[in-house]
Amino acid sequence: MVVKIAVLASGRGSNLQTIINSIENGYVKNAEINVVISNKRDAYALERGRNHGISTVFLDPSRCDNAKYDLKILVVLKQYEIDLLLLAGYFQLLGPEIIEAYRNRILNIHPSLLPSFKGLHAQKQAFEYGVKITGCTIHFVDEGLDSGPIILQSCVPVLQGDTEETLTARILEQEHIIYPEAVKLFVEGKLKIEGRTVGFG
Ligand code: GRF
Numbered sequence: 163m164v165v166k167i168a169v170l171a172s173g174r175g176s177n178l179q180t181i182i183n184s185i186e187n188g189y190v191k192n193a194e195i196n197v198v199i200s201n202k203r204d205a206y207a208l209e210r211g212r213n214h215g216i217s218t219v220f221l222d223p224s225r226c227d228n229a230k231y232d233l234k235i236l237v238v239l240k241q242y243e244i245d246l247l248l249l250a251g252y253f254q255l256l257g258p259e260i261i262e263a264y265r266n267r268i269l270n271i272h273p274s275l276l277p278s279f280k281g282l283h284a285q286k287q288a289f290e291y292g293v294k295i296t297g298c299t300i301h302f303v304d305e306g307l308d309s310g311p312i313i314l315q316s317c318v319p320v321l322q323g324d325t326e327e328t329l330t331a332r333i334l335e336q337e338h339i340i341y342p343e344a345v346k347l348f349v350e351g352k353l354k355i356e357g358r359t360v361g362f363g
Contacts, residue, residue: 165193165349168244170235170252171200175207176334177250177271177341182214184342193349196242199235201254217242223254232257239264246348249303250341253282261305266355268303269348271341273333275299275315280308285330294320296329298337300344302355311360313353314340 169178178198184190198211201223208218221234236259239247247260249270261268274284276299279291288296297317302310316336320329347353347362354361 163192165245166243167193167195167246167248167345168197168199168239168242169195169207169211169248169250171198171207171250172202172205172253173207173251175205175210175250177337178207178248179210180338180342181248181250181345182210182216184345186214189342190346190349193246193345196244197238199238201231201252207250228255228257229259232260236260236263246345248341248345255307256303258305261303266302269313269341269344270301270303270308270310271337272299272301272308273330273337275317276301276308276312285333286326289320289324289326289329296320296333298333298340300340302360311355311358313344313347313360316340 171178182195185193185195195216197217197219198207199219199221200208201221203220208220211218219238223231245267247264247268272284274288275297279287295317297315299315300313304310316339318333318336352362354363
C-alpha cells in the first residue's frame with residue numbers, strides 16, 4: 163500500500179524538499195506526496211512542489227475564519243485521499259476538526275528540543291536564553307502548541323561565536339535528516355504511541 167502524503171507549508175519549503183528527495187531517491191518507499199498546500203500565495207514551497215510534478219493548492223486565509231479555513235484544508239485532504247499530513251514550516255495553528263480527523267497522522271517539525279522553546283522563533287528563544295544544547299524535534303500534532311508525542315529529536319550544540327543565524331543553519335541541517343527519517347518510520351508502520359511515548363515497533 164502506498165501512503166498518500168499532503169504537506170502544509172508557509173515558506174521556503176526546504177524540509178518539503180528533503181522529503182521529496184527522500185521519496186524520489188528511494189530512502190522512503192511506498193509513499194507519495196500528492197499535494198502541497200499553502201496559506202501563502204507566493205510560498206516557495208509551492209514552486210518546489212510544482213518542480214516535481216506535485217499538485218499545489220493555495221488556500222487564501224484572508225477570506226474566512228480559522229474554523230472555515232480548516233474545513234477548506236480538510237476538503238483538499240479528502241479530495242486527495244490523504245493518509246498522512248506533514249507540517250513543514252506551516253505558520254498557523256490547526257484547528258480541532260483536522261486534528262480529530264487525522265489523529266496520530268499529523269507530523270510537525272519544530273526547531274528546538276521540545277518541550278523547551280515552543281512557538282515562534284524557537285532558535286532565537288534558545289539562543290537568547292543561553293542554552294548550551296538545542297536542536298530539533300519531530301512530533302505528532304495534538305490540540306496543544308508543539309505539545310504532541312515526540313517521535314525523533316536531534317541535538318545541536320551552541321558553539322562559542324555562534325549567532326542566531328549560524329545556530330539556525332546548523333539546526334536546519336539536522337531537521338533535514340530527522341524529518342525524512344520520521345516519515346520513513348511512519349510509512350513503515352513502526353511508530354507505536356503509548357501515552358506520551360512513541361516507541362519503534
Ligand atoms: C524550519 O525551521 C522548521 O523547523 C520550522 O519552520 C522552518 C521551516 O523551514 N517549523 P522550511 O520552510 O522547511 O525551509
